[in-house]
Amino acid sequence: MSGGKLLETLSGTRSPTPPIWLMRQAGRYLPEYRAIRATTSSFLEFCYTPEKAVEVTLQPIRRFGFDAAIIFSDILVIPDALGQKVWFETGEGPKLEPLTDPAQFGKLSRGRLPEFLAPVYRAISEARKALPRETALLGFAGAPFTLACYMIEGSGSRDFAKVKQWAYSHPESFSVLIDLLVDAIVDHLVNQIEAGADAVQLFDSHAGVLPEEQVFSWSLEPMVRIAHGVRARHPKVPIIAFPRAVGPAALMYRRPDAFSALSLDTGLGAHWAAKELQPHICVQGNLDPIMLVAGGAALEREATRILDKLGHGPFIFNLGHGVVPQTPPEHVAQLVEIVRNWKPSTE
Amino acid sequence: MSGGKLLETLSGTRSPTPPIWLMRQAGRYLPEYRAIRATTSSFLEFCYTPEKAVEVTLQPIRRFGFDAAIIFSDILVIPDALGQKVWFETGEGPKLEPLTDPAQFGKLSRGRLPEFLAPVYRAISEARKALPRETALLGFAGAPFTLACYMIEGSGSRDFAKVKQWAYSHPESFSVLIDLLVDAIVDHLVNQIEAGADAVQLFDSHAGVLPEEQVFSWSLEPMVRIAHGVRARHPKVPIIAFPRAVGPAALMYRRPDAFSALSLDTGLGAHWAAKELQPHICVQGNLDPIMLVAGGAALEREATRILDKLGHGPFIFNLGHGVVPQTPPEHVAQLVEIVRNWKPSTE
Numbered sequence: 001m002s003g004g005k006l007l008e009t010l011s012g013t014r015s016p017t018p019p020i021w022l023m024r025q026a027g028r029y030l031p032e033y034r035a036i037r038a039t040t041s042s043f044l045e046f047c048y049t050p051e052k053a054v055e056v057t058l059q060p061i062r063r064f065g066f067d068a069a070i071i072f073s074d075i076l077v078i079p080d081a082l083g084q085k086v087w088f089e090t091g092e093g094p095k096l097e098p099l100t101d102p103a104q105f106g107k108l109s110r111g112r113l114p115e116f117l118a119p120v121y122r123a124i125s126e127a128r129k130a131l132p133r134e135t136a137l138l139g140f141a142g143a144p145f146t147l148a149c150y151m152i153e154g155s156g157s158r159d160f161a162k163v164k165q166w167a168y169s170h171p172e173s174f175s176v177l178i179d180l181l182v183d184a185i186v187d188h189l190v191n192q193i194e195a196g197a198d199a200v201q202l203f204d205s206h207a208g209v210l211p212e213e214q215v216f217s218w219s220l221e222p223m224v225r226i227a228h229g230v231r232a233r234h235p236k237v238p239i240i241a242f243p244r245a246v247g248p249a250a251l252m253y254r255r256p257d258a259f260s261a262l263s264l265d266t267g268l269g270a271h272w273a274a275k276e277l278q279p280h281i282c283v284q285g286n287l288d289p290i291m292l293v294a295g296g297a298a299l300e301r302e303a304t305r306i307l308d309k310l311g312h313g314p315f316i317f318n319l320g321h322g323v324v325p326q327t328p329p330e331h332v333a334q335l336v337e338i339v340r341n342w343k344p345s346t347e
Numbered sequence: 348m349s350g351g352k353l354l355e356t357l358s359g360t361r362s363p364t365p366p367i368w369l370m371r372q373a374g375r376y377l378p379e380y381r382a383i384r385a386t387t388s389s390f391l392e393f394c395y396t397p398e399k400a401v402e403v404t405l406q407p408i409r410r411f412g413f414d415a416a417i418i419f420s421d422i423l424v425i426p427d428a429l430g431q432k433v434w435f436e437t438g439e440g441p442k443l444e445p446l447t448d449p450a451q452f453g454k455l456s457r458g459r460l461p462e463f464l465a466p467v468y469r470a471i472s473e474a475r476k477a478l479p480r481e482t483a484l485l486g487f488a489g490a491p492f493t494l495a496c497y498m499i500e501g502s503g504s505r506d507f508a509k510v511k512q513w514a515y516s517h518p519e520s521f522s523v524l525i526d527l528l529v530d531a532i533v534d535h536l537v538n539q540i541e542a543g544a545d546a547v548q549l550f551d552s553h554a555g556v557l558p559e560e561q562v563f564s565w566s567l568e569p570m571v572r573i574a575h576g577v578r579a580r581h582p583k584v585p586i587i588a589f590p591r592a593v594g595p596a597a598l599m600y601r602r603p604d605a606f607s608a609l610s611l612d613t614g615l616g617a618h619w620a621a622k623e624l625q626p627h628i629c630v631q632g633n634l635d636p637i638m639l640v641a642g643g644a645a646l647e648r649e650a651t652r653i654l655d656k657l658g659h660g661p662f663i664f665n666l667g668h669g670v671v672p673q674t675p676p677e678h679v680a681q682l683v684e685i686v687r688n689w690k691p692s693t694e
């Protein structure tokens with residue numbers, strides 16, 4: 001079996017030190033990423049060019065020897081594949097032609113997804129072949145609520161007023177969109193697994209903007225349905241759920257029937273997580289990406305604090321959010337060394 | 348004693364229905380606010396004109412009969428009073444000439460604060476005289492970490508990289524700034540109380556961007572020091588703490604020695620808060636402001652859900668964040684009616 005320490009941890013086997021990978025570990029903080037990214041102007045075209053996606057997926061593995069690679073792609077490939085217009089403007093983030101009426105849902109077609117996203121699956125097959133056996137390869141997708149945020153707001157948002165107003169005032173039609181996304185996401189994750197992904201992560205980056213009852217309806221419940229859909233086809237492939245910034249509502253995601261691990265954002269205290277979450281499920285996280293910018297003694301102290309709190313149970317070291325562009329690569333190397341050299345205290 | 352139901356609730360007396368006021372209840376969603384706001388171009392000049400500040404403070408009380416008014420002002424009057432350059436650009440939010448070096452702290456002078464902010468205190472005296480006896484008047488201030496965010500970033504921020512990097516890598520010099528702000532905030536709150544404020548609220552709007560250990564050092568600990576400083580002078584004036592988006596770290600703020608109530612953001616589930624926070628301290632919150640945009644059955648259902656969870660203990664009805672400009676005023680009237688007509692279930 002490929003996938004080494006990460007898959008062992010996800011299946012319940014303990015290692016002396018936890019596996020480590022970082023969200024957005026392939027990205028602008030690496031000069032070798034910027035060099036290859038400069039060869040294609042469109043971000044989505046870059047994602048859909050397998051040799052380039054494979055190359056940037058491998059770059060951080062070569063440099064730092066992480067325990068997992070995550071395929072270089074974007075959560076917005078799903079709305080793109082469904083037929084919504086998606087583009088990226090430099091320095092402004094993603095833009096979509098926003099959905100404003102349920103009548104527009106009819107134009108979104110799941111049928112073309114496998115062919116449209118074939119370059120992603122090809123990149124996964126090739127990355128899996130190129131990676132060391134012991135390095136796990138992760139596939140991923142955005143969760144339905146987060147995708148619906150982009151699809152209805154048409155971009156990032158400060159208050160998510162349009163998508164929330166739709167969900168609150170017209171839950172029936174909002175459900176239609178969420179259900180369509182659940183099916184598309186199951187397809188996309190299954191295809192990634194069949195192409196060679198060893199595990200998958202579901203990013204619900206915007207779940208934290210909802211009150212608890214709505215977190216249940218629009219984040220947790222659809223994510224559980226996706227997990228069950230994927231497990232029906234591939235019962236042994238681990239699924240990591242990342243419901244970002246949901247606070248104490250993270251308690252609802254302790255669902256080993258659906259998820260193999262919960263990824264924690266920076267705001268979810270390691271102390272609280274060790275007590276409330278980890279006895280029920282493997283956790284992943286949650287160093288502040290800005291600690292990785294700071295480096296030095298501050299990084300060493302905070303990474304060690306997290307290791308001391310969470311390293312004694314099932315745990316994958318990661319950040320609480322993605323690596324930021326101004327991160328010095330040598331601080332990433334420092335972090336990997338801290339994690340690999342950490343010694344669990346004798347309990 | 349002035350202050351009616353709100354002060355009774357804060358001092359532990361129960362009413363059949365909870366008091367209600369809303370963060371940013373004076374603001375752009377009201378046509379009468381927009382009319383008077385249009386008479387002054389500079390936002391800070393508007394805040395420093397007592398007759399205008401008083402008028403907009405009273406507007407939502409006349410319309411909706413809230414149990415509390417909050418003086419119309421801004422958290423950035425403190426950096427402004429300390430001598431940092433602060434201005435507001437239409438549609439862009441606040442801008443400050445950012446602090447980039449501890450050497451600049453020496454230019455910040457607490458001495459001129461009482462005179463500089465005299466218009467705020469005059470507005471409070473006049474608003475208190477104009478308000479019905481049973482309506483509490485709240486003063487407020489931004490908490491040190493949130494003010495430091497603006498003072499170092501120079502504006503709002505996506506990742507708060509500059510302020511966090513400073514706090515993480517140079518905690519000694521960051522402490523100097525936080526300590527200076529603690530003293531200035533105590534002065535400002537004491538002055539507001541002596542001008543006629545019945546209670547005060549401390550807004551730590553950005554506390555949620557910190558990991559738990561840093562939440563303790565830079566949000567909780569300075570807020571407790573401020574509360575103790577104010578209590579030393581005015582032991583009976585209630586202090587409401589609003590550490591926004593801190594998730595389970597809200598547990599640390601159960602400090603009745605310092606705070607009379609905790610204000611909850613929308614993400615902090617009412618169910619969790621009823622179990623973990625309310626047995627220890629009065630809570631305030633936490634309807635999603637977008638529910639107030641939605642109105643109708645969605646608003647009724649969600650407001651009632653919150654009342655059913657929290658209305659049986661010490662509770663002040665509020666939002667989880669400020670009223671947004673696109674809120675229809677009639678939905679605010681609907682909410683006040685829902686809260687006033689709510690019947691506690693017989694337990």
